[in-house]
Amino acid sequence: MERIAVLGSTGSIGTNGLDVIAKFPDRFKVCALSTNINIKLLKKQAKIFKPEAVCIAGSSSNLRGCNDYSGQNFASSRNGWVPGDFRKIKVYEGEDGLCRMLENLKIDTVLVGIVGSSALLPILTALDRVKKIALANKEALVMAGGIIMSKAVKNKVGVVPVDSEHSAIFQCIGSGNRKDLKKIFLTGSGGPLLNVKKSMFKNIQVKQAINHPRWKMGKKISVDSATMMNKGLEVIEAHWLFNIDISNIEILIHPEAVVHSMVEFRDGAILAQLGACDMRIPIQHALTHPDRFDSGIKSLEFSKIKNLSFYNPDFKKFPCIRLAYEAGKKAGTWPSVLNASNEEAVREFIEGRIKFIDIPMAVEKVLGLHKGVKNPGIEDILEADKWAKVKTKESFEYFSYCA
Numbered sequence: 001m002e003r004i005a006v007l008g009s010t011g012s013i014g015t016n017g018l019d020v021i022a023k024f025p026d027r028f029k030v031c032a033l034s035t036n037i038n039i040k041l042l043k044k045q046a047k048i049f050k051p052e053a054v055c056i057a058g059s060s061s062n063l064r065g066c067n068d069y070s071g072q073n074f075a076s077s078r079n080g081w082v083p084g085d086f087r088k089i090k091v092y093e094g095e096d097g098l099c100r101m102l103e104n105l106k107i108d109t110v111l112v113g114i115v116g117s118s119a120l121l122p123i124l125t126a127l128d129r130v131k132k133i134a135l136a137n138k139e140a141l142v143m144a145g146g147i148i149m150s151k152a153v154k155n156k157v158g159v160v161p162v163d164s165e166h167s168a169i170f171q172c173i174g175s176g177n178r179k180d181l182k183k184i185f186l187t188g189s190g191g192p193l194l195n196v197k198k199s200m201f202k203n204i205q206v207k208q209a210i211n212h213p214r215w216k217m218g219k220k221i222s223v224d225s226a227t228m229m230n231k232g233l234e235v236i237e238a239h240w241l242f243n244i245d246i247s248n249i250e251i252l253i254h255p256e257a258v259v260h261s262m263v264e265f266r267d268g269a270i271l272a273q274l275g276a277c278d279m280r281i282p283i284q285h286a287l288t289h290p291d292r293f294d295s296g297i298k299s300l301e302f303s304k305i306k307n308l309s310f311y312n313p314d315f316k317k318f319p320c321i322r323l324a325y326e327a328g329k330k331a332g333t334w335p336s337v338l339n340a341s342n343e344e345a346v347r348e349f350i351e352g353r354i355k356f357i358d359i360p361m362a363v364e365k366v367l368g369l370h371k372g373v374k375n376p377g378i379e380d381i382l383e384a385d386k387w388a389k390v391k392t393k394e395s396f397e398y399f400s401y402c403a
């Protein structure tokens with residue numbers, strides 16, 4: 001049995017991941033689960049999958065403000081937290097709880113479905129402990145892709161992408177030799193605002209921004225899809241995963257979302273991976289690779305697909321793409337600042353404190369203030385992340401002053 005930890009099990013990737021894992025009871029044994037604050041769902045999952053440990057990464061102050069926190073099943077003190085229903089399960093808490101949980105368990109594979117920069121330290125810990133990482137989180141790669149990938153090579157840990165585009169690229173590259181790769185065509189549906197006029201962006205509400213036409217995902221990645229920062233982050237993600245120059249990665253808007261990405265080899269052959277918009281396909285691929293099994297997911301009906309269109313994105317309408325290319329090319333601590341500033345701005349937007357159009361403005365302003373470190377270590381990267389989040393908050397005070 002392959003012992004698997006699902007980090008971020010209460011999110012969109014995590015719940016889809018557990019759906020996939022449940023289909024293979026003879027192959028996978030879930031040994032750990034984690035949430036930020038959704039204790040109610042974590043408890044349900046623990047009842048079904050019977051892990052040896054769970055982690056609640058959210059701080060106790062967060063838990064108090066959370067709807068799922070009834071208090072009745074938990075001891076009063078933070079350290080004495082005991083889930084009444086699952087006394088045999090070891091419960092880890094707090095930001096460092098994820099790392100401690102990974103250090104204390106024997107784990108073969110980790111599915112990383114945590115959103116945001118909080119995944120970075122658990123990924124680095126996992127790289128010292130496990131054989132395989134099925135990686136959905138993109139923010140950690142954007143921040144520290146060089147450090148993650150060289151540690152994976154050094155420790156012989158397989159990093160298999162879950163992000164649908166990167167899963168597609170991974171599968172296409174597998175049909176040739178990596179050294180012959182010339183170019184990546186990174187496709188994207190264009191998100192919920194593709195056909196909305198730029199002049200309307202100042203009125204975009206959270207509900208509209210998270211209403212993705214093709215994929216059902218968590219709120220943060222959905223807003224990133226609306227600003228198209230998601231594609232920008234994916235360019236940097238692909239750069240690190242496949243060791244390819246950023247200028248050889250071209251974004252193609254493909255509203256039908258049938259082709260999940262393509263690669264071109266140096267002989268001119270272009271390979272594409274196609275499939276239904278269902279994250280359980282790339283998740284299953286990452287977990288069972290190199291084996292393939294019946295997923296039970298309905299095949300594409302080609303006779304019903306009338307058209308497949310591809311065109312370049314509008315960099316003026318979606319400035320986050322330009323910002324990501326620029327930060328990715330500058331490298332060093334710039335991608336970490338891009339990511340942190342975006343993360344903070346998206347959080348503020350979701351919580352109703354800023355407008356949609358403030359997101360790219362804040363990211364651009366903070367990137368402009370950054371002095372940067374060329375060859376950063378992990379401390380420099382974490383410092384840049386912290387600095388950018390503070391500067392982003394400050395920039396909102398500046399915007400409201402200007403308004």
Ligand SMILES: NC(=O)c1ccc[n+]([C@@H]2O[C@H](COP(=O)([O-])OP(=O)(O)OC[C@H]3O[C@@H](n4cnc5c(N)ncnc54)[C@H](OP(=O)(O)O)[C@@H]3O)[C@@H](O)[C@H]2O)c1
Pocket residue numbers: 007008009010011012013014034035036037038039057058112113114115116118136137138139162163164215216217218219220221279
């Ligand atoms: N969803 C997709 O289809 C998709 C596709 C491609 C790539 N991805 C990438 O996969 C990652 C997860 O996306 P998602 O859509 O699944 O997000 P999501 O639905 O928001 O789920 C995120 C998970 O991480 C947990 N979490 C949140 N903040 C945390 C923190 N500070 N520390 C530890 N855990 C934390 C959440 O707990 P709570 O439940 O308590 O909030 C939840 O379990 C992102 O990096 C995203 O870009 C997602």
